[in-house]
Amino acid sequence: MAKPDNRADNVEHLQEHIQNTLQNLDEAEEYLNEFGSEISSEESSQIQEKNERRKQSIENFREELKDEANR
Structure with missing residues (x-):
């Protein structure tokens, strides 16, 4: 049962x-x-790319938070 x-x-x-x-x-x-x-430039690039994804996730979480707060 769900x-x-x-x-x-x-x-x-x-x-x-x-x-x-x-x-x-x-x-x-x-x-x-x-x-x-x-550190290697490859590792540095990977960390920077992951941080960009984190920034996008934060924006998405904030948008979702606004939606939930308005319910």
């Missing part, structure tokens, strides 16, 4: 996702700032 659709805590979960993603983004940027000259 679980009932309980959206009561969606806003809270989305806020947690945003905070976790922002923290990961900040940590990756700090890593690049500290060790950027010591």
